[in-house]
Amino acid sequence: MSDHYLEDQGEKSVVIVMTSGPSTAHRCATPFYLGALLSSMDAEVKIFCTMEAVRLMQTGVAENLSAMAGGKRIIDFIRDAKNAGVEIHVCRPALPGYEIEADNLIEEVDAVASAGDLADLILSVDRLLFF
Amino acid sequence: MECNGCEFRAELYYDRECQIWVRREGDGTLTVGMTDISQSIAGKILHVRVRRPGTRRPVGKPVATIESGKWAGPVPNVFDCVIELANEDVLEDPNLLNIEPYEAWIARVRPVASVDVALEKLSTGDAAFELYRQRCLRDDIHCERGMR
Numbered sequence: 001m002s003d004h005y006l007e008d009q010g011e012k013s014v015v016i017v018m019t020s021g022p023s024t025a026h027r028c029a030t031p032f033y034l035g036a037l038l039s040s041m042d043a044e045v046k047i048f049c050t051m052e053a054v055r056l057m058q059t060g061v062a063e064n065l066s067a068m069a070g071g072k073r074i075i076d077f078i079r080d081a082k083n084a085g086v087e088i089h090v091c092r093p094a095l096p097g098y099e100i101e102a103d104n105l106i107e108e109v110d111a112v113a114s115a116g117d118l119a120d121l122i123l124s125v126d127r128l129l130f131f
Numbered sequence: 132m133e134c135n136g137c138e139f140r141a142e143l144y145y146d147r148e149c150q151i152w153v154r155r156e157g158d159g160t161l162t163v164g165m166t167d168i169s170q171s172i173a174g175k176i177l178h179v180r181v182r183r184p185g186t187r188r189p190v191g192k193p194v195a196t197i198e199s200g201k202w203a204g205p206v207p208n209v210f211d212c213v214i215e216l217a218n219e220d221v222l223e224d225p226n227l228l229n230i231e232p233y234e235a236w237i238a239r240v241r242p243v244a245s246v247d248v249a250l251e252k253l254s255t256g257d258a259a260f261e262l263y264r265q266r267c268l269r270d271d272i273h274c275e276r277g278m279r
Contacts (some may be wrong), residue, residue, distance in 0.1 A: 004222040005183040006196065033203050040196045040205030072201045084204045 013044045018120070020131055021052025022046070022065055028056060029067035031131040032077035036084035043127075047081065048118050050091035055098050057090050057105045073113040075106070081107050081118060089113045132260055134267040137167045137274035138174050138231055139260055144253035146209050149263045152233065153253055159213055159246055163194055164236040165206065165228050168266060171274040173199040175227040181217035188212055194238050197228075210249035212240035229277025 016035055021025035031047060034079075039045045049057055056062045062075040082088065087110045095102060102112050111117075122128055132139040144153040148171045154162040170176065178198040188194055193205030193213065205229035216239040221227050242249035254262055266272065 004180055004217070004219075006180045007183060008186060033201075035202040037196060037198065040193050040203070042192060080204055082201060 009042075011042050011044060013124075014046070014126045014127045014129065014131060015068050015121045016045065016047045016058075016129045018047055018049045018053040018131050019051040019057040022061060023052060025065050026067050026097050027054075028062075028065065029072070029131060031079045031129075032074070032081040033088040034129075036077075036081040039081070039084040039086050045081075045086045046089055046121065046125075047086055048089045048091065048113070048121065050094045050118065052098070054090055054094045054100060057088070057109050058098070058100050058105050059106055062106065068131070075108075078106070078108050087111070089117070091115065091118065134257070134264045134271045135271075137171065137261045137263070137267050137272060138233065139167070143233070144250055144255045144257075145259040146207060147255060147262060147263060148207075148265050149259070150207055151209075151241050152251070154236070154241065155220060155246060155250065160239050160241050161249060162236045163206065163208075163238050163240060165197070165232050165233050165263060166263075167274045167276075168263070168272055170229050170232045170277070173197055173202040173229075175199055175277060176228045179221055179228070179237065181222065181223045182212050182214045182259075184216055186214045187243070188214060194240065200272050206237055207251045211243040212249070215239045215245065223245060226277055228257075231276070 018029050018031050035045045035047050065074045089111045090109050092112045093115050149166050152164050152166050176199045181195040186207050189211050194208045195206040218236050221235050
C-alpha cells in the first residue's frame, strides 16, 4: 500500500510505449491515467504510440471510444494526461499500415517520431513501460 | 454563489482554471484545497498523496496527487512554497473532498515569498467568480457532491 506522503525521488523520466488500440478498447485508458499520475509526481513522461495505438491519435477515434460501455471517453483520458504534463509521440512508420496521414492526428500529439527516436528514448530513459 | 450547481465561495482565492482554492491563515501560511468543480470532474476520490512536510514546491510542481476511478492528476501549485502540513482526515478519508470540498482542505503551505506576493497570482471575489462561471459554462461542468 502506498504511503499518504510523496517522497522526493528526483525527476525521473518515464516512457510508456502504447500499442493497444480500438480493437482492445478496455486497454486504452490506463496508460494515459498512469501517465497523468506519474507526471503529477514530477516524472517526465512521454507516451509513444505505435502499432494499433496510432489509431487512437487519428482524429475522430478517441473521441468516440471508451474503455467500458458508457464510460469516460479515451480522448478525455488523453487530455487529462496532457494537462498533467505528459508528452505524446506518434510513430511515423506505423501510420501507413493504418492508412493515417500525419496531418490527420488530434491536436494533443506533440510529435510524429521515427523508430530511431523511440530507440533513443528506450536507451536513455529511467523507466520503460509497455501497454 | 454558484454556477451549474457548483458552489463558489467569494472569500477564497482561486487559480485561473479554478482547480484549487486558497485561504489566507493568520500565521503566514496558506491553506489549499480542491474546488467543487475539481471534485466533480474527478468523481469519487480514492487516494490523496501530499508531498512530505518540509518539501519545497516551486511554481508548477504539484502539492499533491489525486486519484479517482476515472481521473488521476495533480493538485496544481501556482506559487513557490514549502509544505507545512497535510490534512490527515483527508488522507485517511479522501471522499471528504467530494462531500465538503471547501472544508476538507488538502495541505497548508508557507510561501517562500510573502503571502501577499503569492496571492497576487490568484483571483478572489467577483473577478474570481467570473473565471469560475466561465469555466463551468465553457466546459459544461455540472457539480454533484459526494455522499457517504
